[in-house]
Amino acid sequence: MRYPLESTGPTPAVTGKRNNFLHSLPGVLIIVAAYALVHVTARLLASGNLGEDDPFDNLLIQTLAPGYGILKGPLYDWALWLLQRPLGTGIHAFLLLKYGLLIAMAGFLFLAARRVTGSALWAFLAVDAMALVYQIFWRFHEGFTHRAGAMALAVASLWALLRLVERGRRRDYALFALCAGLGLLTEHAYGIFLIALFAAARLQPALRVRVYARPMLAALPIALLILAPYAAWLLVEPGRGLAFLAALLPFPAEYTLAGLVDGLRDALTFPVMVLSPYIFILPLVFPGMLRTIARHSPVRPHAGPEPDLSQFILHVLLIELAWLVVFDGLVFQHSDYAVHTLLPMFMVAIVWLTDKVRQSAPSPARLRAFLAIMLTLTVVAFIGRAANMFVLDPVCSKCRWGIPYGQLAERMRAAGFEDGTIVVDEEELGGNLRRFFPETRIVLTDKGGIVPPETARSRAGRTVLVWLVKKDDLDVPVKLHGYLPADPRTWRPQLIRVPWHHLWKPDGYRCSTWAILILPAPATPDPTRRAERTRPCSACACSAGTTSRFCRTASRPTAGQPGGRASRHAQGCLRGDFAVS
Secondary structure (H helix, E strand, C coil): CCCCCCCCCCCCCCCCCCCCHHHCHHHHHHHHHHHHHHHHHHHHHHCCCCCCCHHHHHHHCCCCCCCCCCCECCHHHHHHHHHHHHHCCCHHHHHHHHHHHHHHHHHHHHHHHHHHHCCHHHHHHHHHHHHHEHHHHHHHHHCCCHHHHHHHHHHHHHHHHHHHHHHCCHHHHHHHHHHHHHHCCCEHHHHHHHHHHHHHHCCCHHHHHHHCCHHHHHHHHHHHHHHHHHHHHHHHCHHHHHHHHHHHCCCCCCCCHHHHHHHHHHHHHHHHHCCCEHHHHHHHHCCHHHHHHHHCCCCCCCCCCCCCHHHHHHHHHHHHHHHHHHHHHHHCCCCCCCHHHHHHHHCCHHHHHHHHHHHCCCCHHHHHHHHHHHHHHHHHHHHHHHHHHHHCCCCCCCCHHHCCHHHHHHHHHHCCCCCEEEEECCHHHHHHHCCCCCCCEEEECCCCCECCCCCHHHHHCEEEEEEECCCCCCCCCHHHHHHCCCCHHHCCCEEEEEECCCCCCCCCCCEEEEEEEEECCCCCCCHHHCCHHHCCCCCCCCCCCCCHHHHHCCCCECCCCCCCCCEHHHHHCCCCCCCCC
């Protein structure tokens, strides 16, 4: 059985050529690639500093491992590790991976929307809609890592399932299993999306006969094979598996009315906020879509011989919303998490909203107004980001793009450090220093710690402690004390003050100050100096242990993934197979 591509509902007349190249998959990919190239070029010209989330991943992938944490799968880190082989440890691998995922996401969104709407024009407009989502036109460029992969694979999975429903060939089932297996190696939010896909497909007989078929069961080993390395890593140590379950099922220490209200509030409002301002712009430009949604969006499952793809996506969204209300709102009382954690779950809403606009039959003038708003917001967002990167103060606050890590690395070499081990207490500092010392072992003592295995170069070289200095205070941070020699007379930190550069302000209008302490011996922490900070963990009894500070706050809730929040212990403990500081 083969289902038609065309969806019911009118499509407005449009001016221009009938077969517009821009309204094709190659055209969409070229446009998004050009958009990505502009942003990549601006970023490279402005600064080579790693972004908001990149430094931590840059430290994790000093070694290739089957897993790096319990809150996120290792797929993004594996891909990054591979790209760093030819591209190095700087910003280039990060930019290639992130914007490659953006281009792939646009392509799969186009293909999925074209299947649902039956129109290449409306599929093109669905891709344009990404430029109206704040989390994409701004936050995506600032920091996304694993989330970018989860978003791309969520849209790819939707397209693969629609293709499977239409054609039903064995290779279509294998393709969907491939997308599902890879998606489960990204973030927990993708797992919720996958559950919603299968649950929504169960509601329509025309979908159920294809999705719940023997070929799907036969394709299951593909997904399991992809998951196997990470699953084995989770299960090889009992404490790690328990921490993973605690992250998935983070029951609160106590249930409160305030927690219930906060959880329900965020569960109901965040799905809207994650798509803003796009979800507010649509009804202003296309007011007829609200009437179309009210009159032509039945919730009762379609029982006809052919599937209603638009209703299928609506059911996916409603199931995800119900999941958030029941689990995040009622069971886990989860609140105050980052809004963009929901992006992998609700990216497909763009397809459904686009189809509802199409069914409302807007005039060409309204389409032109929509495109004008999209182009205007795209240009304004780029100007804002360019000012953030090139102007620095007063446009930005932290201004991470202007921090002179390169000059710090030069001063460290001038002070006598070439190879060995760098010990830091901040991920941003350590991740950026790895750009300039790609062969050096970098130890992070914060966030549970990253202590990669020693290498011949680290054992033969020297150890340097590096930390950010505030108000010229040269005291060694407590987190670095475990690496200090026993004799305090050998503690001779050097102060490094590096001026910032600005387009019009004088050099030195702002400075970054670090201290370095070069030790002659390799970095071997003294266990007696770390006894208090490395007691066995009482939260999960893991053999690696964690700091007493983490253990005392193990039950305190923090922002985590959709479906529940991880404890501070889950965030700080068991960061891969590295030792915990």
